[in-house]
Amino acid sequence: MxxxxxxxxxxxxxxxxxxxxxxxxxxxxGGADAAIVRPWDPASIRVTTNQFSLRNILDMIDEGSLELAPDFQRGQVWKIDQKSRLVESVLLQIPLPAFYFAEDSDGAFRVVDGLQRLSTLHAFVRGGEQGFRLKGLEYLRENDKGFADLPVQWQRRIFNTQLVVNVIDPTTPPDVMYDIFKRINTGGTPLNAQEIRHCMxxxxxxxxxxxxxxxxxxxxxxxxxxxxxxxxxxxxxxxxxxxxxxxxxxxxxxxxxxxxxxxxxxxxxxxxxxxxxxxxxxxxxxxxxxxxxxxxxxxxxxxxxxxxxxxxxxxxxxxxxxxxxxxxxxxxxxxxxxxxxxxxxxxxxxxxxxxxxxxxxxxxxxxxxxxxxxxxxxxxxxxxx
Incomplete structure (x- = not known):
């Protein structure tokens, strides 16, 4: 001693x-967990790329087949201006970065990367307790409007927006899935280990x-x-x-x-x-x-x-x-x-x-x-x- x-x-x-x-x-x-303890077999990593309309994604959230990790307080971190500019990007048809979903054996999905963006879009379109009105837009003149206040053509544009989604196959081993999660964790404030476990x-x-x-x-x-x-x-x-x-x-x-x-x-x-x-x-x-x-x-x-x-x-x-x-x-x-x-x-x-x-x-x-x-x-x- x-x-x-x-x-x-x-x-x-x-x-x-x-x-x-x-x-x-x-x-x-000390970075003890940074190195992969056992090399993964590349064949065990199965990720497919799909496209979903935003309306389809929102419906999946509402019906419970796409889980947004309830109780995740980090979802409150974005300010209204940040949320509004994401909606503005959709209205301007600026492509959003790809999303990652993990598919369960029962066919349900969990969000691996893009939780904040999807939570924001769902809150704006579907409202509820987390609903908000647009503030601080840079290019459009739709400030102080909620989704229902937007012209029909703007609403349709939001619903028809195509999202690129990489889906992690349910046969992927849990440890591999966790490592993938850490590697593609791209949010403005990266998730810590427990936040990742919560989402998974x-x-x-x-x-x-x-x-x-x-x-x-x-x-x-x-x-x-x-x-x-x-x-x-x-x-x-x-x-x-x-x-x-x-x-x-x-x-x-x-x-x-x-x-x-x-x-x-x-x-x-x-x-x-x-x-x-x-x-x-x-x-x-x-x-x-x-x-x-x-x-x-x-x-x-x-x-x-x-x-x-x-x-x-x-x-x-x-x-x-x-x-x-x-x-x-x-x-x-x-x-x-x-x-x-x-x-x-x-x-x-x-x-x-x-x-x-x-x-x-x-x-x-x-x-x-x-x-x-x-x-x-x-x-x-x-x-x-």
Whole structure:
């Protein structure tokens, strides 16, 4: 063990989105998942190119055969002027970049690339809660008009607009599909890993993670992290679910966090693999973990809190996954009696063990660092016993 007196401890950097702090520490995974662990067979990558009219696409959305990943808050990021100019581009018959859809085995489609554009066009044409009126147009004089206010020929032009869509065949392996998703992620603000998983996943896993991050215990422990703009809350809940369902050995067999979490997402989507009874057990374990963690660490839960530090750092995802798993099995009365010893052990480790600080700060997907921080949390949870 290298001590902090021998080497300067890593700093804390908070993630920022759209100019605002997110409350979550930047995770330095060292690009551990950037390389493809196993070369893909080119024959397994099946993508076909088709053309759909915009009217056809909108009908598919309304009937549920094309899913726009509900609950995806990033859809609110575009300003009205940006949305209006997309509509203006359609009216001016300026070709839009190609879209990517992933086809399911049941023939339904999910949007892989183009979610914001399709959400915007659907909101403008079909209205509803997300409907809007055109503002800030550069070339046309249709400001302050909704779709119903446009001349019939303009409406017809929108409906008849042809969209180029690349469709990923359902026989494409999930890991390959995820890698394709990352590679063609072309939005103005690229999706992060959890946002990609959300768009690729089915309703069941999305609902499970939403329930977990809506729990009072979770929001108490994380100072109201539920509903996070970059879905960091969903990723943290998924990390707990992944290690709780699959265990450390499964991670060590293939130590890549993205692949591990994508596998856990598929499990949660499969009722045969994870039946409802098992999901209830997951909820209770997660609830206990959140309650126990806050019981011990209070406002510093899942945050770096070395000795002598009184300010509150942003939430650290590596601390979240390790301490939540470590504390889930414990009885609150037992932890209450040993609280002083446990907190002292954890803070001492954050102050003096540079190997531990590295394990929760940089190259966090490395198998040795994952193993080290899990063993450390389990050991410190036993302090005073």
């Amino acid at each position: 290298t001590t902090a007196h021998e080497q300067e401890a890593p700093g804390v950097v908070e993630d920022v989105f759209d100019g605002l702090a997110t409350g979550v520490e930047v995770e330095g995974d 996943s089915r309703k069941r896993s999305r609902d499970i993670l939403k329930i977990m991050t809506s729990m009072v215990e979770f929001n108490t422990a994380t100072n109201g992290m539920g509903g996070h703009i970059r879905m960091n809350d969903r990723e943290m809940a998924l990390r707990f679910a992944a290690f709780w369902l699959l265990g450390m050995d499964a991670y060590m067999e293939r130590p890549a966090m993205d692949s591990f979490l994508e596998r856990a997402t598929r499990l949660l989507d499969n009722e045969k693999e994870v039946p409802d009874e098992r999901v209830i057990e997951l909820y209770e374990a997660f609830r206990a973990a959140m309650s126990n963690a806050h019981l011990l660490f209070g406002e510093y839960t899942f945050r770096k809190w070395p000795e002598g530090v009184t300010w509150r750092n942003p939430i650290n995802r590596a601390l979240f996954e390790t301490w939540s798993i470590a504390l889930a099995p414990y009885d609150p009365a037992d932890l209450e009696g040993r609280r002083t010893a446990i907190v002292a052990a954890a803070r001492r480790r954050m102050s003096r063990d540079i190997d531990y600080l590295d394990a929760i700060t940089s190259s966090t997907s490395d198998r040795r660092r994952v193993d080290y921080r899990f063993r450390a949390a389990a050991e410190d949870a036993k302090a005073g016993a």
